[in-house]
Amino acid sequence: MTRKPRVAIFDFTGCEGCELNQLNFEDQLLDILAHVDIVEWREAMDDRAGEYDIAFVEGSLSTPDCIKRIHDVRRRAKVLVALGTCAVTGGVNAVKNTRPIEEVREEVYGQDKYLFPTLPALPLSAVVKVDHNVRGCPMTQIEFLKVFTALVMGKRPIEPDYAVCVECKLRENECVLERGMICLGPVTRAGCDAHCPTVGQYCIGCRGLVSEPNIAGMEEILVDHGLSLDDARRRLQLYNANQLEGAK
Amino acid sequence: MVRFFLERDRVADLVKHLMERRTVYAPHRKGRRSFAFARTADPAAVVLDYPRTLHSVKKFFLPPREELLRFDLTDDTFAAGEPEPSGAAFLGVHSYDVAAVRRLDHNFSAGNAERNYLVRRQGAVFIGVGFEPDKFHFSGSVGIEPDDTAGCDAFLTKLLDGYVLEILTPTGRELLKGLELPPYEGNDPPAHPFQQHIYVPQSRLGRIMDKSYEHPVWAEASRTCVGCGTCNLVCPTCYCFDVQDHVDITATGGSRERTWDGCMLRGFSEVAGGEVFREGLPERQRHRVLRKFKYLSDTTGVPWCVGCGRCTAACPAGISIANIVNRLVGDAERTPVAPI
């Protein structure tokens, strides 16, 4: 490669935990910086750049201003990577989409609700073409490094399309179902190396669903493990509100 | 055959004796209610009385993740991964897991013999232990009894106050030399009955499987199956794998790694152009079960399900392979059986 790729990082509606997770690569940060030129990153620097090879974009789209800005980012980026589940599926933000938006605004701002425009929380892919995804809430560091090295090498990163259970088994974890808990791992897309079950917590589904999830089967599993059907649906909804919308 | 009496209090002596001579892998507690084979550091931590381990000893010969080679991107050279002979004593293995290793031995020897597996497998000594079947075990139905010593170098059978230690091979004798134990002269301890069965003798299974292809059971099992692949990944006789390259963050080198894979996963049979050759969960479930009870049995003469019950115990949807088989049996033999 003759020139280092120019990288820009943007944030939309989200918690910025994904960006923070980038700053948390203490061990690899200097290696990463050796491969690229970071030309725009509001959270860490003042510069504003014109064009870039790779744009990493965090957060979901939830205001008219977001929509304008993402088109602008897309125009100026050769490759656009959605960073974190908010950007990939809408994430937790999309839970608000399951209720009438007026009701939600009124609850929060009361009579002042019209001061602040809002839209349903959308994944980036609902508005612009997304080339690659780094999932997770916060985005999974190992996956970020995989996508990052793939892009630096000029290859297409592959996104796993199997369940978290696979990675959980590869690590020989005790299944949390065995501990009498519930788990969303069976329909959640792997790539995190089964981080939560490995430390004894259930998979909350933060990486979104596999491509052909058996939702009815999963609901039945949750009910068998002690949830009401209503609670089972809510648990599944946490990160998948936009995806399950159609399913119901 | 030589039999000794191992008093309960002396189990730790046996473990110590082994540890002085070899690396010892034995069942240990893992998590709150599970067990796993692990390298023994403390004799007191070994658990001989356990229902089943999360993974079988397969993981030592065909590791879940294994480096096949390391490459250098700056000059396109590579070095082969260096598997090490295990040479270890595997203490407290159940009969069905030893039977599973025998099947893997076949797979990695027949046709193109694979160095990686065969090297790792070298020098492994098995000291089996009997087990009390729980509601998931059904190895008896595929010809593997709890006290089946086939493939073991020594075997422990539980008594009220200790174990009968049987020495079965010269390797076993050699390894246990110097461990002073009194001979055992009592009766054979009573066998524990199985709670789960396949309802026909093994010899009739082949014919039943031949007729199973269009059976509704595949679709029925797929109602709650979520295609998570757990059943493949915990199975001691599943050996399918995936291979991928991983690049170091410096982008100057990396490794080619193989990882366990499973036929219940959608991507397993997907080819370029997006065609998935086993498109639905019913097709995949059928493939999984027929691999255990037909395809591989047709060529090797033994069922490739060893009845350990892991897939059933671990399935989040509680799908039972024995019940699936019994559904097929029931229809073929026109006997009523419980629904899956």
Added chain:
Amino acid sequence: MGANLDIKVRHLTRVEGHGDIVVNMRDGVLEKAQLDIVEAPRYFEAMLKGRSFHEAAIITSRICGICSLGHQITSLKATEQALGLEVSAQTVLLRKLLIHGATIQSNVLHAYFLAAPDFLGQGSVFPLVASHPEVVKRALRMKRLANDIGDVVSGRAVHPITPVPGGFTRIPTAHELQELKRRLQQEMVPDFLATVETMKALAGAIPDFTRETEFISLRCDDEYALYDGDICSTDTGRVPDSEYRRMTNEYVVPHSTSKHARANRSSFMVGALARWNNNHDKLCPTSLAAAAELGLQPGCHNPYLNTIAQVVEAGHCALDAVAIIDRLLGDGLKDEIPNQEPTRYGTGIAATEVPRGILYHEYTYDRQGRVAAANCIIPTGQNLANIDDDMKKLVPEVIGQTKAEITLKLEMLVRAYDPCISCSVHLLDVNFIE
């Protein structure tokens, strides 16, 4: 003839979240000096309503990646109080250890990566990689260790995993804790002392500005209050945390998607400087010595020195973390199962000192253990009015300088508060109407 000045800094950099600085002066009369919060609202309330108590902390931690641990711990405390779940002494110690880790990581991140570039006249930390590699490496090392506390004890530093209502899903091993202790003593303490030297060298770039205001923080008798305590004001003294509404009084302003707050005057300040002013007597000797080195005095009213107070506090957290590990190991680690059997369904209130100030969570649960009402008040929201008041005093004082200089002073002022705009927007006072 008076001065004219128009400043609009859109999407202020090196802060967490989206905020604009807006200043207008006409003929020497200051018309406007304020921080507009333009972060998109996310309506967390809608997500919390009807959710199981297992999920409340998972959701609130997603309000903000930077403060995720603080939200999580505060949420768990409120839930436990509402449901009558007792937690063990070990759980409390582990949580305190986590708060120390998060405080060190946040304070170090702010001082080195967000504030230091200003002191060195740089736009970001990246040029410092080349010009001051040792300093950057030290900062990364400190952050790494602080994050490792989070990784080891809570499974992950951002959006922690293992802290759940009633305890932890996984208890760290003695070996892991010993290793943390070793690194705290061998790496963190020397790095802290070196940081004090670095900051001393840079402190000349900190503007000299004071405005008297009210400082509010937690306070307790036996330690430097972080995990819990009474609400303590420099104006009116101590009140129990159940009276938090009286100490915050939130209200909506049009220029901010985040609500503002006031207590006894038009504005007050929370955060490291408030903690310093209220609790410096509880700091360890090493931190007190560092404060003296850096010229930080009790009763300090220069908001720019919040950054210095953060550095001082990081040292205390590091040393107290060692003491906590000693206690945990001395008592012997126990593999406790989280206590998740509610004994009642009611309301719980919790207050925690997170890096930017006091965080309050209050939940009411229905009989199914689902959230019926929630109210969270976050530190940055409490500081916003104080920031506006500071700007109003600062602009006339510096009006003789160039616009670029004034802009920089304003940006540095806002950054000194280390505002967390995500938080400020995402949690608002809500009572669900059934």
Added chain:
Amino acid sequence: MKLQDLINPAAAKELYLPVMAEIRDVRKLTELETLYTVALPGGAELGHQPGQFVAVSLFGVGEAPFSISSSPTRRGVFELGIRRVGMLTDVLAGCTAGRKIGIRGPFGRGIDVERFKGKDVLIVAGGIGLVPMRSMINYVLDRPGDFGRLIICYGSRSDRELLFTDELEKWRRNPNVDFRVTVDRGSPDWTGHTGVITTLIPGLNLDLDNLACCVCGPPVMYRFALLALRSRGVKEKDIWMSLERRMKCGVGKCGHCQINGSYVCQDGPVYHYPEIKALQEAL
């Protein structure tokens, strides 16, 4: 018990280590397909049968199976025709002459040319299926005395996607070859046959008692091609087909390529139709 016992690892082979070969020439065939000429180190011969495949790898990217497109009669180098569809093939598309690639193989069972000898050879190739079939076609053309007539039916989605256009032209002009080509959708200046590949079969002049036929194409093609051949009276025993499945090892270990109990990488990719007729998953 027919289980084979553990054999001595010293006698076992290194199955997964590639030989580092070199790309000698790169020729773009269409928008998506590229032809690579590859040489093994030291001028070694690959020694393949038509229909066999190799595993190609680029370090850091991965490995995938590709059919050998050149005839074994061509010495010194071999050719691969590769369609750009994903991770590895993307990167391959950017490779130029001189680039080192890993090669393992040749693998699998190719066309049993002995059973084709003395007979008319019918090749039915759809789309990229021409890549492996070209190996057989050129083999037959290079040994004219060994075989009867050569009949080629080639179908492509559009005329812009036709592969090896210069060679197609040569086949068309060769009096010993009955060459037919069709496209699903032709561009306005396409003057040839239009329609799916099976529409070529009814018009063929076949000597049913002296015929051997090999079919290769996309998955959907097989069923229809078979119907068309059977309705022309082609005997099952005279049909071979080359199948594709996902594969990771090429040596019968990884399990991906199984069709019921058969391993495509061992028992295929070229199957004699009567062998797979009973395999439900094959076609």
